[in-house]
Amino acid sequence: QKEVEQNSGPLSVPEGAIASLNCTYSDRVSQSFFWYRQYSGKSPELIMSIYSNGDKEDGRFTAQLNKASQYVSLLIRDSQPSDSATYLCAVNPKGRQFYFGTGTSLTVIP
Amino acid sequence: DAGITQSPRHKVTETGTPVTLRCHQTENHRYMYWYRQDPGHGLRLIHYSYGVKDTDKGEVSDGYSVSRSKTEDFLLTLESATSSQTSVYFCAISESTLTDTQYFGPGTRLTVL
Numbered sequence: 427q428k429e430v431e432q433n434s435g436p437l438s439v440p441e442g443a444i445a446s447l448n449c450t451y452s453d454r455v456s457q458s459f460f461w462y463r464q465y466s467g468k469s470p471e472l473i474m475s476i477y478s479n480g481d482k483e484d485g486r487f488t489a490q491l492n493k494a495s496q497y498v499s500l501l502i503r504d505s506q507p508s509d510s511a512t513y514l515c516a517v518n519p520k521g522r523q524f525y526f527g528t529g530t531s532l533t534v535i536p
Numbered sequence: 537d538a539g540i541t542q543s544p545r546h547k548v549t550e551t552g553t554p555v556t557l558r559c560h561q562t563e564n565h566r567y568m569y570w571y572r573q574d575p576g577h578g579l580r581l582i583h584y585s586y587g588v589k590d591t592d593k594g595e596v597s598d599g600y601s602v603s604r605s606k607t608e609d610f611l612l613t614l615e616s617a618t619s620s621q622t623s624v625y626f627c628a629i630s631e632s633t634l635t636d637t638q639y640f641g642p643g644t645r646l647t648v649l
Contacts, residue, residue, distance in 0.1 A: 458635050469626055469640040470579070514578065518635050523594060528578035 427452050430517050432527035440535050445502040447530050449515030452496070458518035459491055459498045463511045464529065470514055473500070505534045539563045540641035542627050548647045555614040557644050559627030568610040569594075569628040569638065570602060572621075579626065585610055586634075617648040 432449050439445045447461075458477055462470035476482045476489040476498065488501040498517075502509055512529040519525070539562035549555050559568060569584040571594075581594030583602040591602050599621060601613045614621055625644045630636035 460637065462640075469643050472637055472639065475637055516638075521634065523581050523584065523634060524638060526579040528576060 428527075429453060429519075429525035430515055430527040432513075432515050432530050434528055435531040436533055437530055438533045438535055439505050441505060441507060443505050443534075445505045445509065445532055445534070447500040447502075447513050447515075447532065449498045449500075449517075449527055450496055451498070451515075451517040451525075453517070453519040454493075454496065456493075456496075456517045456519045459489070460516040460518070460524075461487075461489060461498075461500045462514040462516060462526075463509075464514055465511045473513075502532075505532075507534045507536050510534050540627060540629060540639065542625075542641040542644050544644060545642065546645045548649065549617055550649050551618055552616050555617050555646065555648075557612045557625055557627075557646070559610045559612070559641055561608050561610075561627075561629050563629060563631075563639075564607060565629040565631050566607075567630040567632070567634065567636070567638075568604065569630075570600070570610065570612045571626045571628060572596065572623040573626060573643075574623050582612065582625075584634075617646075619648050622646060622648045 461473045464470045474489045476491045482489045486503045490499045514529045515527040570582040571579045580596045585591045585604040627641040628638040630638045
């Protein structure tokens, strides 16, 4: 079983819609969760981190964490064509290395 | 890229030759990491360092070695490159613990013919 699983997509949404990206993880003691965005040919860049159950909002982005269900999601409101990228979920089990999902490809259609 | 540079940015080499990739940071962060990224596998940790001369293996360390003689530099060496090591290699840094946010360098695209 993989440490982190994401639907590879591609996910397509129209401009202005809400994009919902999902991630599940296997290690129940995971404490830190991260979302990175990666444009084609570029390096991953941090969007958000979340450590506690519930929602965390930053501008158009909302991260949601449910430790009981071992589930973390990223919502992008008012999606823009510039949001078209691959989104990587990363999980950090206590005291261990980061594990990354394979990423979900998002396309925002103008 | 959070004060991280990687060199070279692109390299083509032949099977059996040694290759060294360099990561340099100006942030004075304690932890440095080497990842490879391949389609269908995502980012996988090769080795990491938690201080000068202190390193540990990641999940895909076979065929790779690392060295860190200065806080700012972390070298990844492929002693004898194989075609399976064709990949994009990313260096990352984090401030003081394994759990801190990681910031990535621009990457090195390595092709082994």
